[in-house]
Amino acid sequence: MKKLALLCLIACGTMQTTLAQTTPVNLTDIKFTVAEAPEWSAMLKRDKGWFGGDGIYSIPLNGVEGKQAKANDKILFIFSDTMVGEIKDNTMAPGYKMIHNSVAILDGNRPQPDKMKFYWDTDAKGEAESVFIPKTPKTDTSDYYWLGDGFVNEADKATYIFGYRVRNVAKAAFGFREVGNTIIKIPAGSKPPYKDLKQTDSPFYLQGEGDDIGSYGTGIYVNTKAAGAPKPDGYIYTYGVRGVYKKMSVARVKPEDFENFAKWTYWDGKAWVSDIDKAATLIDGVSNELSFSALPDGRYVLVHQGWGMSSDVYMRLAASPVGPFGPPIKVWNTKPDLEEKTFVVYNGKAHPSLSKPGELIISYNINSVEFIKDLTKHPYLYRPRFVRVKFE
Template sequence: MRARRLLLAGCLLVVLVQAVLLATMARGGGDREPHDVPILIAAPAVVAHQLATEANAMPADPFDATWTDDAADARGQVEDGEVVAAVLVDLRGTRDVVLVHAALDDDLTDAVVDRVRAVEKSRDRTVEVQRLAPSDAGGASRIRWYALCCGLLGLAFALAVSLTRGPVAASAARGVVRVVGLGAASLGGAALLQLVPALRLPGHHLAVVAIGAALSFALGAITFALEALLGLVGLVAMAATTFLLSTPLLSGTSRYLLPTPWPTVTPWLPCGSALDALADVAYLDPGRSTRSVLLLAGAGALAVVALLLARWLRDTPDETDAAGTGTHLSLRHWRAWVVGAVVPLGVLMGVAVSVVPTALAGTPFLPSQASETSCVQDASTARSVPDLNHQIASLQGTPAFKGADVGADVQLQDGRFLLVFGDTLRGPSFDGPTWARNSMMLWDTDCVSVVLPHSKGALIPDRADGVGYWPMSVAVAHRPGYDLVVVSTQRVATTGGGSFDFANVGPALAVFVVEAGGTPQLIATEDVGADDSDTGRPEWGAALAGTGDTDDDWLYLYGTAREEDATTPGFTLQVARVRPDDVLETEDWRYWDGSRWQRDAGSAAVVLPAADGVSQTLSVFRQGDRWYALSKLGGDIGDQVAIWTAPGPTGPFTLSGPVATLPTDPDSGEVTYMPLAHPQILDRPGTMVASYSRNNTDAKSVEADPTLYRPRFLRIRLPH
């Protein structure tokens, strides 16, 4: 009687544990959502890396995203089943392609596509779905049913032997007969199932039968082993575990539509391994099935070893009764206990599986990250510097731009000029913040437009802690059908209520993609280094300079630095380089050490010394075979604009003397700063258009007359 009570308590405990685990699939009562689905983003590196990062950061962790810059590789990974979907991003337009495999679970691919579509919509893009490797309908369903039948076959064989002959073989020879019989039944049953039209899987038929037989044998052998070791408790545990681990089969759903830890755990279990192996040999890449087949074979082998161990442990006369039950129950009572435990367990597990959600959860709303533009003022083609100053001074067409500084520019391949500005003053009627740390404009021959994000705030949004981004320089890499625009910025922390109460805590980079004729879209923002207000560390991106339009061209990033105890106000200049598409990967940057490019930023050489040095932000550019640097002479507090020349991007830079004086008016509070070069605007041999920023120490004066806070242009002569 005491043994029976212990058996009953053990069986109830097993059922309770399995029921609790199964209930995790229905927790929250919600619909099925994708979890940790492997997807691949195919795009230029600077774009793909950021999109993969955003996909991995989505709420509820729907994706395990990686990236590549090779569209053919992405297609191959979908065809081989290494990923569920691949997103081919076409930056020449706003329509991308999502590749999925036709043999995969339809619910899973629908859930993935819906969420990808939501991400694309948030960036004002659309998707087209393409299904690869068309196969017979219901591929995923066939795989599940074939695996389920093979698994139940092994379990049923073990139960039948247990009911007729008891849980433990009376001798070693009979134990061998059990194992051999299980193997024969598994192989024969898997072959017969492959002949059934509704279950038949395409591909390598012998491989399909072998995998089905391996699953059947593994589950049957594990049942024999647990029975031999634990008696009825082991049998109940195996039955419950089989139902539990077969939930994706019984509920007809992909493991990726079950909550964690199922997407991770399932591939390492016999049922999950069989599903993966069958999918590989029937529809995907047979070569990928090796790991899954080895797991199945290992499970069967371990079960056989456990049987041998059980035989050794039980090989004493007083531990096994005549029936060989190991529980001191007669065979008749053993049968009653088996039927009384397994049948209700099957019913219970069936009911539990039925509560697993079957409907797909809707895609959560994602806020828009897209930018938009509209003409705010008609523009005429500027033919002179006075025309430029008139246009910038008379710009009154929008409350989104009343005043700003900086004004660094690049020319896009469609002929438009893109300008970035620092602290931007908005008008009283503007539907958004009064000030923005940065903004952007597009100048065309007949239209001036302000680029606005959906939030109507800064185009490069502030960090969550309030740190904002001031543009310093801008560079462009022309690509077929689109431009890759890199904006270097200062990270700025507010330290007080005054106009000049701020701290520069380090550089950052922002990357935009501009479709030919389209609107600039922010792709990524990356801080460079930890927050640190020490001016002795280089401000990388103080100037950006590109060398061309091909993938093999370099982007040069100049860094300015000045030690806190420096005796001169000027900044030194250092230089790094990287391919434009890899600009956000600082491990790919290379630093000029005076003789070669190398990885160590600390070894970067000074290419322009602090004596008569540059200001913290400047311009470096190439004209013909000469390189030039334009800056204030002697740091930010000087009033002379100077040019340095060099034979190449690494110097040596030679001072050619002042070329202009920046006017200031202490009586009115006017200040001038940050001269920048615009070599592509109104190009004229031997000269160049430059600009400088204007501001006023009296914030009320600027609010009353925003034209006081706008860049001003002038033409300077280039040294020979």
């Protein structure tokens, strides 16, 4: 617990903008209202089967990332650590199991529980198992996946997801450590649990001294006409976050070159370069999951949890996918959700495919540093909550 508090204090340091650019765009002010989106939160409050998970990303399977999905579209949701079992008498019934990732598919664009189906795999004993299990040359037998962002690539219609290889390490601050980055490719038309997927070790794991590690895949912005981007330049922008100060950088690549890692370039503060080690820190104080979206007025918005694991969700206005970025604007304070001192909140992000024009649906995760103990008393705790931001 002392280590957790220390890391939080370090991560809650001062945010700073290190991308020196000037622009006439207003990056400090935007008019909006915000309120709970209880219908979306209720959709993930479930008693049987999938009853908890974090790491939520939404991927419109029509490939149109920049606007609300249509009523006849399908949206893929991906989750990291997931609870499978049953809730009875307001506690977890015996036989529950945690797996490291799962998925769900929503038919349509409305929060209708009967239209959302959850999927996981099963092991040799018929028990719940993760959908995505690392199987690459760099994988250790004990590695498992947590999931980054994903998208449907217009070049081949496959779904690409960033997989973070994680390993339990006794000496690590939280008992685990990210050790690698993988690209997961799901062929067009494949159905969960995706037995025909492809996994490729990538160079997008950021390794430095001590806790100065991270990955690309934290958030993806598909800036193409096919994806519905208002000012398309034909590139896929992928954001990375590293270290306890949550420093954010960005890479880009054309859709047809997504698997050709030599074609990726990185913003060094002035130009796009091929050396990943020269990527500039755009801002710090973000979170390990975030979102970057276009606004109707021509600006962009980055949504993230403040300083990794603070109780506040922020947005920052941007002039372009590489910035500059304005100061943090508080969107939502999650303290009313923190019934126990052991609860933590993290990884706020927006979901454009769930959002009506002029608004953004934003999710954040709730967890506990005394996980099983608190879930026994609060079995519905471990699931995303949602709020709705309306721009005026």
